[in-house]
Amino acid sequence: MLCSDLQEPEGPVCLPDGEIYVVEMAHARNCVSRIDVQGRRHLVGHPGGRPNGLAIDGEGNLWVAGGGGERLVWMRPDGTIIDTYGGPEGRPYLWPNDMVFGENGLLYMTDSGIDPDAFVDGQAIRADFRTCGYDGRVFEIDPRNGHVLRLLDSGLRFPNGIALDANGRLYVTETITGNIYRYDLASSATPERAMFGNVIDGSPDGFVGPDGMAFGDDGRLYCAVFGQGNVTVLDRDGSVADRIPTCGSRPTNIAFCEGPTGGAVVTASDAGCLEWLGLPCRGRPLYRPRLLAAAAQH
Numbered sequence: 001m002l003c004s005d006l007q008e009p010e011g012p013v014c015l016p017d018g019e020i021y022v023v024e025m026a027h028a029r030n031c032v033s034r035i036d037v038q039g040r041r042h043l044v045g046h047p048g049g050r051p052n053g054l055a056i057d058g059e060g061n062l063w064v065a066g067g068g069g070e071r072l073v074w075m076r077p078d079g080t081i082i083d084t085y086g087g088p089e090g091r092p093y094l095w096p097n098d099m100v101f102g103e104n105g106l107l108y109m110t111d112s113g114i115d116p117d118a119f120v121d122g123q124a125i126r127a128d129f130r131t132c133g134y135d136g137r138v139f140e141i142d143p144r145n146g147h148v149l150r151l152l153d154s155g156l157r158f159p160n161g162i163a164l165d166a167n168g169r170l171y172v173t174e175t176i177t178g179n180i181y182r183y184d185l186a187s188s189a190t191p192e193r194a195m196f197g198n199v200i201d202g203s204p205d206g207f208v209g210p211d212g213m214a215f216g217d218d219g220r221l222y223c224a225v226f227g228q229g230n231v232t233v234l235d236r237d238g239s240v241a242d243r244i245p246t247c248g249s250r251p252t253n254i255a256f257c258e259g260p261t262g263g264a265v266v267t268a269s270d271a272g273c274l275e276w277l278g279l280p281c282r283g284r285p286l287y288r289p290r291l292l293a294a295a296a297q298h
Contacts, residue, residue, distance in 0.1 A: 011054030023051035045079020053098035058290035065096035085146030105289035175209035197238030212253025224251035256283020
């Protein structure tokens, strides 16, 4: 275990020097934190609201999903907020959840489609989670100005984790069903939702489903399954290849380490910890576009 002084951690981002950013979703913190190589926690800043997802660009600035007013927040490593974005006019973001940068420099983000304050109280999830209304969406965003370029999908039941494979195809988890969908971003203006796989083991009674995920350089997809207490590994054909136990029953996300140690880190919201997993592969390299200079030119 790398760090146990966390409160409802999510969205780990690993740096080449071994340090790790996370968000802490608990109301007592609602912050971005940095974990140093000794496992000590340092406060970075407060983006407002209940931060959920995290990504980093090529200049080392942070992108936080779920800031104040359910916004997308652009933040410097010292906690200074560069800008915030609220989503499409007339249909703002409801619950910005997770995001990933594409090779094209664009940002892809899930919106779980429900007011988080009406869905979860601390770690208690509403009892009618299977049947309550969701307007889950997936967005393609120009990070230079925050404009939504495409609504890639809508009507999803709690879209959550998001990742890109080596061929530039986008993958999105749908927590309520356990499904993982794939989208060919180059196929059309509104790409078709294609079933890739499902990570739920059996027929659980409680809130169980896929959360954050990341691709290994072995082509497999590593998915943290909330409520199931494991990282489920899907092979290239979408079949379940492995289930790796985690320290908590509610793992929220996974990120591959970039330093010499390799492996991956997993955030567990119930255990309040950041756990290291030894894995047989490295992570697929993430895109990190340089944006401040690009934004200045527009």
